[in-house]
Amino acid sequence: MAEHTPESDNLDRVATAREQPKSRWSFQIVWLIPIVSALIGGWLAVKAIMERGPTITVTFQNAEGLEAGKTKVKYKDVEIGMVKAVTLDKDLKRVVATAELVKDFSPHLVEDTRFWVVRPRISGGTVSGLSTLLSGSYIGVDTGKSNKHRASFAGLETPPIVTIDTPGREFTLRSHNLASIDSGSPVFFRKLQAGQVTSYQLDKDGKGVTLKVFVNEPFVQFVTTNTRFFNASGVDLKLDASGIEVQMQSVVSLLLGGIAFETPDDNGRVVTAATTETPFRLYPNRAEALKNPDTDLAKFVLVFSESVRGLAPGAPVDFRGVVVGEVVAIRADIDPKTGQIIIPVDVNIYAERMRLRSRIAAKAPEARQAFIDRLVDKGLRAQLRTGSLLTGQLYVALDFFPQAKKAPMNWAATPTVLPTTPGARQELQQAIASVAAKIDRLPLDEIARDARTMMGSADKLIRRVDTEVTPDLRQTLQSGTRLLQRVDVEVVPEAGQMIVDARKALVSADRMLASESPIQQDARSTMREVQKAAHAFRMLADYLERNPSALLMGKKEDTP
Amino acid sequence: MSATGASAYRLGLMACHTCGKLARPAPGAHEGWCPRCGASMHFRKPNSITRTWALLIASVILYIPANVLPVMESSSILGSQTDTIMSGVVYLWVSGSWPLAIVVFVASVVVPLAKIIALAFLNTSVQMRSTWQPVQRTRLYRVVELVGRWSMLDIYVIALLVALVQLKAVATINAGPAALAFAAVVVLTMVAAMSFDPRLIWDPLENNDGRAHA
Numbered sequence: 001m002a003e004h005t006p007e008s009d010n011l012d013r014v015a016t017a018r019e020q021p022k023s024r025w026s027f028q029i030v031w032l033i034p035i036v037s038a039l040i041g042g043w044l045a046v047k048a049i050m051e052r053g054p055t056i057t058v059t060f061q062n063a064e065g066l067e068a069g070k071t072k073v074k075y076k077d078v079e080i081g082m083v084k085a086v087t088l089d090k091d092l093k094r095v096v097a098t099a100e101l102v103k104d105f106s107p108h109l110v111e112d113t114r115f116w117v118v119r120p121r122i123s124g125g126t127v128s129g130l131s132t133l134l135s136g137s138y139i140g141v142d143t144g145k146s147n148k149h150r151a152s153f154a155g156l157e158t159p160p161i162v163t164i165d166t167p168g169r170e171f172t173l174r175s176h177n178l179a180s181i182d183s184g185s186p187v188f189f190r191k192l193q194a195g196q197v198t199s200y201q202l203d204k205d206g207k208g209v210t211l212k213v214f215v216n217e218p219f220v221q222f223v224t225t226n227t228r229f230f231n232a233s234g235v236d237l238k239l240d241a242s243g244i245e246v247q248m249q250s251v252v253s254l255l256l257g258g259i260a261f262e263t264p265d266d267n268g269r270v271v272t273a274a275t276t277e278t279p280f281r282l283y284p285n286r287a288e289a290l291k292n293p294d295t296d297l298a299k300f301v302l303v304f305s306e307s308v309r310g311l312a313p314g315a316p317v318d319f320r321g322v323v324v325g326e327v328v329a330i331r332a333d334i335d336p337k338t339g340q341i342i343i344p345v346d347v348n349i350y351a352e353r354m355r356l357r358s359r360i361a362a363k364a365p366e367a368r369q370a371f372i373d374r375l376v377d378k379g380l381r382a383q384l385r386t387g388s389l390l391t392g393q394l395y396v397a398l399d400f401f402p403q404a405k406k407a408p409m410n411w412a413a414t415p416t417v418l419p420t421t422p423g424a425r426q427e428l429q430q431a432i433a434s435v436a437a438k439i440d441r442l443p444l445d446e447i448a449r450d451a452r453t454m455m456g457s458a459d460k461l462i463r464r465v466d467t468e469v470t471p472d473l474r475q476t477l478q479s480g481t482r483l484l485q486r487v488d489v490e491v492v493p494e495a496g497q498m499i500v501d502a503r504k505a506l507v508s509a510d511r512m513l514a515s516e517s518p519i520q521q522d523a524r525s526t527m528r529e530v531q532k533a534a535h536a537f538r539m540l541a542d543y544l545e546r547n548p549s550a551l552l553m554g555k556k557e558d559t560p
Numbered sequence: 561m562s563a564t565g566a567s568a569y570r571l572g573l574m575a576c577h578t579c580g581k582l583a584r585p586a587p588g589a590h591e592g593w594c595p596r597c598g599a600s601m602h603f604r605k606p607n608s609i610t611r612t613w614a615l616l617i618a619s620v621i622l623y624i625p626a627n628v629l630p631v632m633e634s635s636s637i638l639g640s641q642t643d644t645i646m647s648g649v650v651y652l653w654v655s656g657s658w659p660l661a662i663v664v665f666v667a668s669v670v671v672p673l674a675k676i677i678a679l680a681f682l683n684t685s686v687q688m689r690s691t692w693q694p695v696q697r698t699r700l701y702r703v704v705e706l707v708g709r710w711s712m713l714d715i716y717v718i719a720l721l722v723a724l725v726q727l728k729a730v731a732t733i734n735a736g737p738a739a740l741a742f743a744a745v746v747v748l749t750m751v752a753a754m755s756f757d758p759r760l761i762w763d764p765l766e767n768n769d770g771r772a773h774a
């Protein structure tokens with residue numbers, strides 16, 4: 001290699017680098033990079049964990065509209081989470097939606113937080129969730145008030161009627177049945193909508209229904225412990241002893257069913273604002289609801305021997321127009337000894353409504369008994385009366401019948417029998433029966449026979465008039481004269497001037513037609529007379545034809 | 561290529577990184593400043609192995625959030641959505657865009673990871689003064705360096721989308737925290753590849769004259 005030597009020479013001529021101060025910094029500083037990235041990575045991880053919200057599970061009947069990664073969870077239309085998975089639960093009965101929510105929402109995940117699926121739906125005359133047609137269904141949330149945290153929920157199948165932050169209060173009503181009420185049915189106060197029925201459920205014992213109603217804010221103050229809730233669904237048509245009563249709250253309640261509440265005047269009762277725990281009854285109708293709750297009940301039995309058809313439990317017991325009690329039960333008993341059927345009617349008398357002037361005396365049972373004894377002694381009796389002729393409903397009236405037989409009270413029996421007196425209806429029936437008997441006794445047959453005879457002769461007369469009026473003038477005139485004479489005698493004189501005129505005309509015509517009469521000399525006047533007579537006669541005939549009764553009754557002034 | 565050939569290192573010479581001038585270090589020194597242009601001169605990239613390790617560790621650390629955290633937050637009238645790289649890949653795959661899903665997956669998940677593993681392998685082998693397959697390892701290094709600047713396509717896509725889709729009322733797209741981590745991983749692996757000195761692959765093959773060092 002020839003160039004080896006010059007290479008070595010050249011290497012010797014290579015410049016020397018300028019010296020660099022020694023530094024270990026670069027070696028140290030490079031480790032800052034992983035440290036910084038570890039810090040950044042750690043910070044990102046911590047941030048991600050901190051920002052990660054709670055994960056919840058909500059079960060639904062079906063997964064319609066639920067899609068993992070798509071369906072959102074919204075509170076007041078603000079997105080607060082996303083469904084991450086939709087699965088079936090173990091027994092395949094429900095679907096489980098797992099959703100991740102934003103962190104801020106975790107304090108609101110409590111026991112009574114409610115979830116439901118918002119889908120477009122039409123119910124109870126309202127359309128809701130229309131926006132979901134475009135954006136897809138989502139899970140709606142209503143926050144609860146409980147303090148107990150919770151992460152798994154049973155979703156509602158229908159959106160709740162009122163959200164928890166709606167100002168107002170919920171009340172619980174007990175009812176015998178649901179009638180036509182549904183969730184969402186309106187609640188009225190003075191015919192204004194004051195709230196809604198939020199839910200209902202059958203009682204555990206199956207003996208009634210418990211309804212929850214929500215009364216909105218300005219109305220809630222009118223719900224007191226004395227408030228009565230009653231069914232205001234549709235038209236309340238009542239047929240009872242007082243006639244027909246029609247009640248209706250609104251067209252809406254006619255369609256959807258509804259409840260109304262009213263607070264009757266507090267008769268000195270202590271009235272406080274009702275709370276959610278206050279027990280309320282749902283009365284079937286307004287009249288029932290506004291009846292005074294009578295606590296001081298006196299039970300009596302009324303024994304009637306007459307028919308109680310038209311008397312129903314709930315019928316009023318009335319004292320001169322004041323309802324003082326009601327019929328509780330009606331039975332029919334056969335006395336085994338006598339075989340006689342009696343009808344005991346149980347009544348409740350509200351003692352409060354027949355307050356004594358001296359209340360102390362009324363409180364003591366003996367005093368009350370003595371008082372009632374005195375009243376009965378004066379003739380106090382119970383009587384069945386017809387409340388409404390239209391409906392035939394009966395009520396029990398208490399009144400004084402001083403002529404009534406003495407009937408001592410037997411306080412030993414429970415319930416005590418209060419004496420009765422035959423009802424006004426019975427009296428009426430008796431009166432009608434006697435009238436009927438009188439009518440029965442009338443000689444109707446004879447009257448009819450007489451009338452028939454009368455009619456027969458009239459008929460004959462008329463027929464004679466018919467047949468004997470012939471075109472033969474002379475004969476006719478004679479017959480007419482005869483007829484008129486007969487009419488004159490046979491028919492009442494009131495046949496009228498017409499007959500007189502006719503007879504005159506006939507007589508003169510007759511005379512003039514005689515051969516020896518001067519009629520030939522004055523044919524014209526004769527003819528005029530005949531014409532007159534014929535005219536008068538025709539009028540009579542016409543008249544009789546139209547009014548054959550004139551033969552009997554005479555000519556009426558106003559008839560043409 | 562043979563071990564018998566002379567190298568600057570063996571002759572005690574350093575080349576200037578900037579102007580290529582050869583110079584010998586001052587006596588007792590292993591580096592210096594270029595006598596011609598003043599740039600720093602070394603026999604080998606200083607602290608190459610340590611630096612590469614540091615940068616690799618940093619990129620591994622950031623690789624995790626880059627893949628776990630949302631990389632893109634998009635919101636439109638139909639709601640908002642956050643996507644991680646993998647959720648995007650899954651979405652593309654499920655919606656039938658398999659080629660695109662594969663491209664994004666390879667460019668964003670496989671390549672950075674492969675790069676990190678390759679560099680770690682090279683660095684380890686150099687550190688252990690391995691003499692195994694130097695040519696293949698050098699070739700691997702060239703591939704790593706070449707691919708480096710083209711990886712993480714989605715960062716560029718997101719950058720473009722963020723710039724383009726800002727129709728405030730209708731739809732917006734924002735880069736998520738993972739985008740930052742991803743960009744950092746890209747930069748860190750590139751720097752790590754740069755800080756690795758491929759000449760170190762060959763050094764153990766030369767006769768050790770006592771001047772070699774890491």
Ligand SMILES: [Zn+2]
Pocket residue numbers: 576577578579580581594595596597598599
């Ligand atoms: Zn230089």
